[in-house]
Amino acid sequence: MAREFKDISPNASAGEKVTNWFENRFPTAFDAYKVHMSEYYAPKNFNFWYIFGALATLVLVIQIVTGIFLVMHYKPDAALAFGSVEYIMRDVPWGWLIRYMHSTGASAFFVVVYLHMFRGLIYGSYRKPRELVWLFGCAIFLCLMAEAFMGYLLPWGQMSYWGAQVIVNLFAAVPLVGPDLALLIRGDFVVGDATLNRFFAFHVIAVPLVLLGLVAAHLLALHDVGSNNPDGVEIKAPNAPRDANGHPLDGIPFHPYYTVHDIFMVSVFLMVFTAIVFFAPEFGGYFLEYNNFIPADPLKTPAHIAPVWYFTPFYSMLRAITSEMMYALIACVIGAAAFGVVKAKLPNIFKGAIVGAAVVVSAAMLSIDAKFWGVVVMGGAVVILFFLPWLDNSPVKSIRYRPDWHKYLYGIFVINFVVLAYLGVQPPSPIGERVSQVGTLFYFGFFLLMPWWSTVGESKPVPPRVTFVAH
Amino acid sequence: MSETLVDSKKIDSSKRTWLIASGCAGAVGGVATAIPFVSTFQPSERAKAAGAAVEVDIAGLKPGEKVTVEWRGKPVWIVRRTPEQVAALAGKDAALADPKSERKPDELTPEYARNEARSIKPEFFVAVGICSHLGCSPSDKFQTGAQPSLPDDWAGGFLCPCHGSTFDMAGRVFKNKPAPDNLEVPPHMFLSDSKLLIGEDKKA
Numbered sequence A: 001m002a003r004e005f006k007d008i009s010p011n012a013s014a015g016e017k018v019t020n021w022f023e024n025r026f027p028t029a030f031d032a033y034k035v036h037m038s039e040y041y042a043p044k045n046f047n048f049w050y051i052f053g054a055l056a057t058l059v060l061v062i063q064i065v066t067g068i069f070l071v072m073h074y075k076p077d078a079a080l081a082f083g084s085v086e087y088i089m090r091d092v093p094w095g096w097l098i099r100y101m102h103s104t105g106a107s108a109f110f111v112v113v114y115l116h117m118f119r120g121l122i123y124g125s126y127r128k129p130r131e132l133v134w135l136f137g138c139a140i141f142l143c144l145m146a147e148a149f150m151g152y153l154l155p156w157g158q159m160s161y162w163g164a165q166v167i168v169n170l171f172a173a174v175p176l177v178g179p180d181l182a183l184l185i186r187g188d189f190v191v192g193d194a195t196l197n198r199f200f201a202f203h204v205i206a207v208p209l210v211l212l213g214l215v216a217a218h219l220l221a222l223h224d225v226g227s228n229n230p231d232g233v234e235i236k237a238p239n240a241p242r243d244a245n246g247h248p249l250d251g252i253p254f255h256p257y258y259t260v261h262d263i264f265m266v267s268v269f270l271m272v273f274t275a276i277v278f279f280a281p282e283f284g285g286y287f288l289e290y291n292n293f294i295p296a297d298p299l300k301t302p303a304h305i306a307p308v309w310y311f312t313p314f315y316s317m318l319r320a321i322t323s324e325m326m327y328a329l330i331a332c333v334i335g336a337a338a339f340g341v342v343k344a345k346l347p348n349i350f351k352g353a354i355v356g357a358a359v360v361v362s363a364a365m366l367s368i369d370a371k372f373w374g375v376v377v378m379g380g381a382v383v384i385l386f387f388l389p390w391l392d393n394s395p396v397k398s399i400r401y402r403p404d405w406h407k408y409l410y411g412i413f414v415i416n417f418v419v420l421a422y423l424g425v426q427p428p429s430p431i432g433e434r435v436s437q438v439g440t441l442f443y444f445g446f447f448l449l450m451p452w453w454s455t456v457g458e459s460k461p462v463p464p465r466v467t468f469v470a471h
Numbered sequence B: 001m002s003e004t005l006v007d008s009k010k011i012d013s014s015k016r017t018w019l020i021a022s023g024c025a026g027a028v029g030g031v032a033t034a035i036p037f038v039s040t041f042q043p044s045e046r047a048k049a050a051g052a053a054v055e056v057d058i059a060g061l062k063p064g065e066k067v068t069v070e071w072r073g074k075p076v077w078i079v080r081r082t083p084e085q086v087a088a089l090a091g092k093d094a095a096l097a098d099p100k101s102e103r104k105p106d107e108l109t110p111e112y113a114r115n116e117a118r119s120i121k122p123e124f125f126v127a128v129g130i131c132s133h134l135g136c137s138p139s140d141k142f143q144t145g146a147q148p149s150l151p152d153d154w155a156g157g158f159l160c161p162c163h164g165s166t167f168d169m170a171g172r173v174f175k176n177k178p179a180p181d182n183l184e185v186p187p188h189m190f191l192s193d194s195k196l197l198i199g200e201d202k203k204a
Helices: A014-025 A027-038 A048-071 A081-090 A095-123 A131-153 A158-172 A178-186 A193-225 A254-279 A309-320 A323-343 A348-367 A370-391 A404-425 A430-448 B013-039 B045-049 B083-088
Strands: A041-043 A251-253 B054-057 B066-071 B074-080 B124-128 B139-141 B157-159 B166-168 B188-192 B195-198
Touching: A014 A027, A027 A193, A027 A254, A041 A254, A048 A095, A048 A193, A048 A254, A081 A095, A095 A131, A095 A254, A095 A309, A095 A404, A131 A158, A131 A193, A131 A309, A131 A370, A158 A178, A158 A193, A158 A370, A178 A193, A251 A254, A309 A370, A309 A404, A309 A430, A323 A348, A323 A370, A323 A430, A370 A430, A404 A430, B054 B066, B124 B195
Parallel strands: none
Antiparallel strands: A041 A251, B054 B195, B066 B074, B074 B124, B139 B157, B157 B166, B188 B195
């Protein structure tokens, strides 16, 4: 559909003429600028929590740019990889800086994304009509985990090697097809050169392409439905107040208002980021583990192996599933089924189905190794996030208008997550095992019981417009 | 659009049938094309060919010592157990998940090692040093008695540093640990009293 060619006055300035020349030939770019920047109305009451989306985009750019430069010197070969990373660190001019930016960027990505997800959690940003925004976001989180995991193999240090060995063996726990699946992922009978090469391909091209596509979908879907805000009030609802031009009174254009806002916070973020890059790039062994400065040795596992900090909450849940824990899980399944049969208002045929499913699941739990269920729990801990929009039945979106005890519950959820993360870094111990088992039950209970607890208690009245004090 | 390009009364149904049929054929072709791509993930012919048997000289191995050799890229341990360590293997069946090596015997325990010591000669224990949980290599904990991460009545064995699975001196996994199976005993045979061949046994 061709649009009308716009003529401009011959007296117009050179700048206006150039703009007009481009606008006539590429109007899409000009429309996109309006839709996503100058006329994208975002709620005016954004607070501190709304910075992390922009920061995640910044870190993505840092990772892509530093990654491209690292690939110019890195060698994806089991015999050369470790040496080539040391070569980047010692012999390539400024190579150490690029590498530390990339390794710190990986941890920064997870810091920013965890905070971004927490924001969504407390303000109900996943609720209707933003379910797809949340789903794309969860898919981005999965891609990031894949990126981080496969990237960590590339330096071919002891942690790279044994970390990959453990995670690939997770897939071997799947009944029947597991061992063949693990073989297909490794491309050899143990983690080796073939594994390194394919992880390199996934890390530098396959996953980043998917990631960029998902980021585009996340942003486009967000701009279609509009941003949520700390009050959970829809500023673009049909009955929301608007000015004479039809723009929401509670919204301000993303550019220049939030771009300036973001640039300020980007500077603050970069101060912290560069401080870490220059003064503590290993961050006490949390960002780059000490064992990874030892070349991979397939014959010897380091005395203590743990994943990088951002995987440890999920790793703790994996370790929590022992054959003893299986009895607790079976009790949970039977309890849930009994509750469903007694309480739910369902036809008898569905109740029969619930009982049947509980029996099948319990039998499977007894007959298949705890190891497989550990993998299921670890995967389930991430997958359950996808279902959040349909688990939350609270009448209000934002934590601000929920019953006060919800705040404490979210507080406990965060503490529980941090405790699980801490335990995942520690060597296995009997007390740690018990605590992580309780923590795992709480984590899943939080989500699986959410349809019930989110309706309990009296929510406060939601104001018709966002709370905002001009400053 | 103001005018429709398709007159619903004049649909050529045979043309439509052929369009659907060729579309399906194309989809089958597209899926079939995925097969060679997925197949490249399999171990290459070179990777399959590697894995010859390894000969080990155990003449210098003293009681209580262990050597590790590489076979098919995996660590294989040869432990020369002391008489006390062999004696400690007995009578612990209740604490072990699979004391008689009955789980997956074809994969984990060759016939000649299906005994309490899981070995041909009780003195020499040969095992692949890869934990049956997630593939870490357990560490030696030959010292007996209480120590961190181990029970107080520890009689010697192996501890996996990754998830805390414990194994006795015959590579048998203790109950209620993440690892489901005993350590794998690879095919092996004695060429002489001091020469061990890992990767082949008398059947071959």
